[in-house]
Amino acid sequence: MFADIVIIGAGVVGLAIAKELSSNFFCVVLDKHPSFGWETSSRNSEVLHSGLYYPKNSLKTELCIEGNRLIYEFAEKYKVPHQKIGKLVIAIRNEQEEKLHSIFENARENGVQEIEFVNDKYLKEFAPCINSQCAFLSKNTGIIDTHSFMKCLEALAIDNGTLFSYNSEVIGIEKINNGFEVLIKSNEGDIFSLKSAIVINSAGLQSDEVANIVGINDNDLQLNYCKGHYFKINSSKFETKHLVYPVSDSAYGLGIHLTKDLNGGLKLGPDTLFLNSRQIDYDVPNHLAEKFYNSGKSYIEGLTIDLLSPDYAGIRPKLQKPDEQFRDFYIKNETERNLEGFINLIGIESPGLTASLAIAKYVKKLVI
Numbered sequence: 001m002f003a004d005i006v007i008i009g010a011g012v013v014g015l016a017i018a019k020e021l022s023s024n025f026f027c028v029v030l031d032k033h034p035s036f037g038w039e040t041s042s043r044n045s046e047v048l049h050s051g052l053y054y055p056k057n058s059l060k061t062e063l064c065i066e067g068n069r070l071i072y073e074f075a076e077k078y079k080v081p082h083q084k085i086g087k088l089v090i091a092i093r094n095e096q097e098e099k100l101h102s103i104f105e106n107a108r109e110n111g112v113q114e115i116e117f118v119n120d121k122y123l124k125e126f127a128p129c130i131n132s133q134c135a136f137l138s139k140n141t142g143i144i145d146t147h148s149f150m151k152c153l154e155a156l157a158i159d160n161g162t163l164f165s166y167n168s169e170v171i172g173i174e175k176i177n178n179g180f181e182v183l184i185k186s187n188e189g190d191i192f193s194l195k196s197a198i199v200i201n202s203a204g205l206q207s208d209e210v211a212n213i214v215g216i217n218d219n220d221l222q223l224n225y226c227k228g229h230y231f232k233i234n235s236s237k238f239e240t241k242h243l244v245y246p247v248s249d250s251a252y253g254l255g256i257h258l259t260k261d262l263n264g265g266l267k268l269g270p271d272t273l274f275l276n277s278r279q280i281d282y283d284v285p286n287h288l289a290e291k292f293y294n295s296g297k298s299y300i301e302g303l304t305i306d307l308l309s310p311d312y313a314g315i316r317p318k319l320q321k322p323d324e325q326f327r328d329f330y331i332k333n334e335t336e337r338n339l340e341g342f343i344n345l346i347g348i349e350s351p352g353l354t355a356s357l358a359i360a361k362y363v364k365k366l367v368i
């Protein structure tokens with residue numbers, strides 16, 4: 001069988017790429033799981049970010065801002081459940097105000113629209129459970145039903161003629177004359193192969209391993225797994241119209257924030273825990289409740305530890321090592337390595353969900 005494009009990975013990014021490219025090409029999407037979105041794409045905060053934090057001129061900023069706009073348009077058009085509920089970024093202590101202002105300035109320089117400082121009266125009315133010294137509102141931040149979004153992308157790609165092959169793990173990729181031969185193992189253990197002019201590596205937590213298969217094993221493209229846990233708040237007494245993100249002291253995540261789901265449920269998280277191994281373990285130990293409580297009580301009035309229960313966890317595929325500063329998404333057609341047509345997406349951590357439709361357009365430009 002010969003495809004124009006093979007996409008490895010049916011997470012939100014692989015699905016968005018399939019939807020985008022399938023109007024011009026015959027695409028085959030391969031995923032080792034029985035359906036789409038079994039890994040990180042189903043284990044995140046479901047937040048549509050507005051691009052406040054990332055450095056100017058980075059792909060994360062560019063694709064987050066564009067992706068934010070595209071995803072709202074998409075969700076409106078295809079009736080994907082979502083809410084543009086906005087997010088408050090808050091300083092809890094006086095000494096955090098400077099950092100709050102620098103986040104605001106960074107966002108402004110990035111071209112983020114619809115951000116403004118709010119006063120005490122506003123906070124009392126729209127986030128009465130929140131203790132804050134100073135806060136600004138990002139109106140373009142929102143939440144989305146990620147499963148429905150992915151289902152819709154899959155359906156649109158299928159309508160365009162894309163073939164989805166689930167239970168299909170890519171175990172080999174070889175450069176051939178006019179493209180690549182991809183070796184696939186089914187979950188019954190059968191091995192089959194597929195030839196394709198272009199291969200797109202959108203394999204999330206395994207994207208560095210898939211790159212290794214074609215001989216790309218640079219040290220700085222090896223992923224570091226960074227786990228994020230969530231705790232549910234089992235009470236309806238906490239009122240906030242917006243998501244609430246305290247200024248974070250961490251260089252690796254946005255701090256333990258307060259997120260709402262589409263049903264109005266509240267959760268705290270995610271924290272950041274670099275893992276020493278590549279073992280995927282989504283356990284949420286009870287003993288972490290204290291850490292979440294200590295963080296939550298610093299800005300949520302009346303929070304008690306008995307209201308918290310373990311919810312779920314996700315693992316960030318980070319290029320950034322624990323002692324490193326910012327690392328950008330790595331999205332490249334590997335022409336310089338004599339692998340023209342092999343398109344690598346590595347380190348697609350947050351804001352990968354928000355940016356997914358913009359990432360797909362960016363990849364399209366690398367293909368055409």
Ligand SMILES: Cc1cc2nc3c(=O)[nH]c(=O)nc-3n(C[C@H](O)[C@H](O)[C@H](O)COP(=O)(O)OP(=O)(O)OC[C@H]3O[C@@H](n4cnc5c(N)ncnc54)[C@H](O)[C@@H]3O)c2cc1C
Pocket residue numbers: 008009010011012013014015030031032033036037038039040041042043044045046047048049168169170171202203204205206207210227228229270313314315316317348349350351352353354355
């Ligand atoms: C805790 C946490 C919170 C987050 N919160 C947000 C948020 O609020 N907003 C936001 O925008 N982003 C957020 N993100 C980031 C976002 O979830 C990811 O960027 C996005 O889901 C990545 O999608 P993906 O398709 O690249 O990867 P994945 O969803 O991991 O999909 C990769 C797929 O590749 C498949 N695969 C891997 N290897 C192979 C192989 N050899 N053969 C076949 N298939 C293979 C896997 O089975 C998997 O289905 C968060 C992430 C985490 C961990």
